[in-house]
Amino acid sequence: MAESQLASLVSRFRGCLIGALVGDCFGEPFQFIKSVQLKSVKELVHNLEADESKGDTKILLYTDDTEMRLSIEASLLKHKGFNAEDMANRFAKEYFANRNKRAYGGHVTKIFSAWSSKYMVDFFLPATLQFNGAGSYGNGGGMRIAPVALFMYKENSHKLKEISDKITRLTHTHELAILGAYLQALAVHLALNTAESPFPTDKFLQELTESMIYHEEETFGKCSQNPPSDSLKLYSQKLNAIKEFLARSDVEKEELVETLGNDVSAFGSIPISIYSFLRALTEINGLEGRNPYERTIMYAISLGGDTDTIAIMAGAIAGAYWGEEAIPQKWQQNCEGLSVTQKHADDLYDYVKTH
Ligand code: F2R
Ligand code: MG
Secondary structure, eight states: OOTTSOOOHHHHHHHHHHHHHHHHHHHGGGTTOSSOOHHHHHHHHHHHHHHHHTTOOOOBOOOHHHHHHHHHHHHHHHHTSOOHHHHHHHHHHHHHHSTTTSOOOTTTHHHHHHHTSTTOOOTTHHHHTGGGGTOOOBTTTGGGOHHHHHHTTTSOHHHHHHHHHHHHHTTOOSHHHHHHHHHHHHHHHHHHHOOOSSOOHHHHHHHHHHHHHHHHHHHHHTOTTOOOGGGTTHHHHHHHHHHHHHTOSOOOHHHHHHHHOOSSBSTTTHHHHHHHHHHTTSOOTTOTTOOHHHHHHHHHHHTOSSHHHHHHHHHHHHHHHHOGGGSOHHHHHTBTTHHHHHHHHHHHHHHHHHO
């Protein structure tokens, strides 16, 4: 596909979820490796592309990020909306079926155990008890939220936030996890709805920033927990930093990671995912010949840290804009969970078309 040609809507639905899947599967081998080099990412991709042509494919496995994303899709489609009990049961069922296979976050699994009690009535309660009542600020809300942007394709950002918040609150009640998941949902929603080429970076960043300023004021203005002052504008400040980084040609990985983060917190991973998508709109040294979707994934992983989650979030945004055709067939076919992901994307597209 030529980079100036816009993908169809069905291709963008597929691109979003497959783009996310590929990010998770390709990012997983690099998760928490001390220093990830672009050279190693290129090696993985080259080996995988070469392997497949010999018919000797090694399938890359998905992680908790995709397992939870698939549950959200199945639940939204079954109930034509959010159903707390069904979604919680799906999260827990998948976790217990594949326990220890998907590398869940260190604390979230306690919630799955609580939901499994026969006395469970309030599925939102266990998350509120995490971290002595502070709630988790992990990126587990943001990593799985992309399908919500598809499901809410025709709706405005307030409706998008309502459902994003409910899904996030099932496991993450810290305000920074909730705001972060919404920021990721909004980024995917805007990319999906962008019908301009070249991609309007300034307008995209401005819409994200305005929405975050509004919700940061709304959230922390009425927050009784008295959060530290550096939390109050964390996302809008990081979005401003992204704009400044994009205007420069001399940005080193260390400075980026220092400012935006690359860890398991929502605030330490969602901004750098958005930056990866935007940075990959233009050429990146060492990634010549790769299209913008490919650049997004390879660059996001090269930033290190929580690579599967940063790449799944960057991949969802990139796929929602560039569409399925931008994701090489060889990449797609090397990922566990491709056919169920394709089916969910098509079912969400059919749902949106008829509702
Ligand atoms: N983390 C991994 N994989 C490593 C597996 C670790 C292993 N199970 C172990 O126990 O060592 N990947 C996955 O985790 C991230 C998503 O995590 P999620 O769903 O947000 O989980 P959790 O447990 O709620 O939070 C993750 C960590 O964040 C820190 N944290 C969160 N809130 C905190 C708070 N209020 N105070 C202090 N720390 C807080 C904790 O270290 C949590 O363990 C994704 O990367 C996914 O791929
Ligand atoms: Mg991760």
